[in-house]
Amino acid sequence: MAQPQAPPPQPTVVQGRNAVTPEVEAAMADFVKTTLAKGVAGLRKEFAEIKVYTATEYKFEAFSNANNIPKNRYKDVVCLDGSRVVLNLNVPPESDYIHANLIKLEGLDRSYIATQGPLEGTIPDFWRLVHQESATSVVMLCKCIEDGKNKCAQYFPDANAYKNYGCMFVNNKKTEAGTAGEDKLVIHTIEALPEGCSNSTVVKLLQMNDWPDRGVPEKPMSVLRMIRAIPTGICVIHCSAGVGRTGTVILIDAIIHRLLKGQLCNVKEMFQTLRNQRASAVQAESQYVLIHTCVLEYIRAKLPGKYRESALQFAEEVKNAKMI
Known part of the structure; x- marks a missing residue:
């Protein structure tokens, strides 16, 4: 009598919705090995x-166009022509310019639009962007x-209030705190539509309040929780200039997406690809190190x-480095 065949090996049991395949585990192992080999000093x-x-x-x-210069928050943070989002809603009489770039990275399932803080x-241009895209x-x-x-x-109304910004009607339908309020994450449900239009765009606005300019949050897990809360689809993301904190989140998300597909990650090359689409993305060494810290925490x-x-x-090494 033939002996029953042994069941096929099962993928590693993990937290979350999906099991980790051997390919995914190998990609994660490579990221851990590479990051630890470089260490904080190497990064x-x-x-x-x-x-x-x-x-x-x-x-x-x-x-650099004279008509657009007043629309730029910082003179030294340029908006690249090749990836800039061209506005078409209510153009003319409105301008087609906004300091925003469409970001697409290999392996990343969602598209980001990186923009400056309005x-x-x-502000009307910002909401035209959100609705148009x-x-x-x-x-x-x-x-x-x-x-x-x-x-x-302050580009959106308070909770349960509405306001007109140029040709755009914006309604803050609901405001709620994030996970137990511990991450200082506030989530707004915002409806936006042009005047005279019946088709509105409803977005989740995730407001993260504990990330200092040119610095990093105290808890990397707060960044991961925020990223996990982003729904599928197109995400308009900004900080002040729309490059430092903004670029950091985009790279963290892109790396995680690639690892979950079993793809190896060369962070240096991904950083350069990002900068080809959004100039000056990821401004500080502490942000570059945070990218690796967050991904290691995710893998853990x-x-x-x-x-x-x-x-x-690695976290202890980062702490001892005392980066500004």
């Missing part, structure tokens, strides 16, 4: 070498005022017990 050295990288096609004529005069979410990574400086205009949570010591070791 800081790597960032020092690539922080001056500029796009292969570094053109920004729309940014100025008072560009049928965005499903907006991520706000800054406060309106930080260290006494204006970083972003996804494979309980296997990489706990590695993640803790």
Whole structure:
């Protein structure tokens, strides 16, 4: 009598909805090994070498146009022509310019639109962008005022209130705190539509309040929880300039998506690809190190017990580095 065949090996049991396949586990193992081999000192050295990288096609004529200059928050943060989002809603009489770039990275299932924190005069443009692109979410990574400086205009109404911004009607239908309020994440449900239009766009606006400018949050897990809360579809994401904190989140999300597909990640190359679409993305070495810290933390949570010591070791190394 033939002996019954042994059942096929089962993928590693993990927290979350999906099991980790051998390919995914191998990709994660490679990321852990590469990151630990470089260490914090190696990552800081790597960032020092690539922080001056500029796009292969570094053109920004729309940014420099005299009519558009008042729409730019910072003179030294350009908006690349090759990936900029061209507005068409209510054009003319409105301008087609907004300081925003469409970001697409290999392996990343969603598209990001990286933009600056709106100025008072560009709030209508921001909501035209959201509606035109049928965005499903907006991520706000800054406060309106930080260290006494204006970083972003208050571009949406208070809870259960509505307001007109230029040709756009914006209604804040609901406001709620995030996970137990511990991450200082506030989630707004916002409806936006042009005047005279019956088809509205409803977005989840995720407002993260504990991320300092050019710095990093105290708890990497708060960043991962925020990313997990972003719905599928197009996400409009901004901080103040729309490059530092904004680029950091996009890279973390892209790396995680690639790892979950079993794809190896060369973070340096992904960083350069991102900068080819959004100039100056990821501004500080602490942000570059945070990218690796968050991904290690994600892997630790996804494979309980296997990489706990590695993640803790790296976190301690980051703490001892005392990066600003």
